[in-house]
Amino acid sequence: MKINSSKVIGVFYAALGVILLVLIPMGVAEGSGEFGPRLFPTVVSILLVISGVAILVKDFFRKESRSYFEFVPSELKRVIVLFIMMAVFIFLMDKIGFLIAALLFGIGTQVYYHVKKWQYYVIMIALCFLIDFVFRNLINIPLP
Numbered sequence: 001m002k003i004n005s006s007k008v009i010g011v012f013y014a015a016l017g018v019i020l021l022v023l024i025p026m027g028v029a030e031g032s033g034e035f036g037p038r039l040f041p042t043v044v045s046i047l048l049v050i051s052g053v054a055i056l057v058k059d060f061f062r063k064e065s066r067s068y069f070e071f072v073p074s075e076l077k078r079v080i081v082l083f084i085m086m087a088v089f090i091f092l093m094d095k096i097g098f099l100i101a102a103l104l105f106g107i108g109t110q111v112y113y114h115v116k117k118w119q120y121y122v123i124m125i126a127l128c129f130l131i132d133f134v135f136r137n138l139i140n141i142p143l144p
Contacts, residue, residue, distance in 0.1 A: 006059035014052025020045035037141065078113075085109060098135075098143035102128040 020041065028038045089105035106124040115121070135141045 004059070006055055006062075010052045010055035010059060012052070013048045013055065017045045017048030017050075017052060020048065040139075040141075081112065082109070085112070093144045099128060099132045102131070 024038055024041050024045065028041060030036055030038065085105060085108060089101050092101040092104065095101075103125060106128060107121065110121060110124065132143060135143050
């Protein structure tokens with residue numbers, strides 16, 4: 001089955017942004033001060049909606065051939081395994097902390113998808129440490 005990739009991505013981003021905008025007030029405390037803990041997720045959600053709508057509008061006015069992807073049911077296993085790995089990552093974050101869980105998730109994902117270039121592992125490890133450092137030290141948001 002051929003699926004228009006631009007439409008799928010546009011609808012997905014817009015829908016995800018709207019869902020997050022609805023869920024953020026229920027799941028994130030308001031906090032005190034001008035910029036509370038809801039600011040970053042709200043900005044990201046708004047950017048998702050804008051990006052999704054922009055992709056849909058661009059695809060609507062595009063004259064040249066649209067890009068399609070072929071849905072291959074045999075690849076569904078890889079997607080399901082990735083979602084299971086993400087669920088385990090979320091569960092482990094509370095138990096062993098963000099940094100260790102992110103490192104395990106990143107390395108595990110790259111091993112599962114047979115990434116052979118060692119540079120990608122180094123980049124992923126560096127990004128885990130960078131994200132942990134930025135959240136803890138620069139924007140003062142404690143990670144689990």
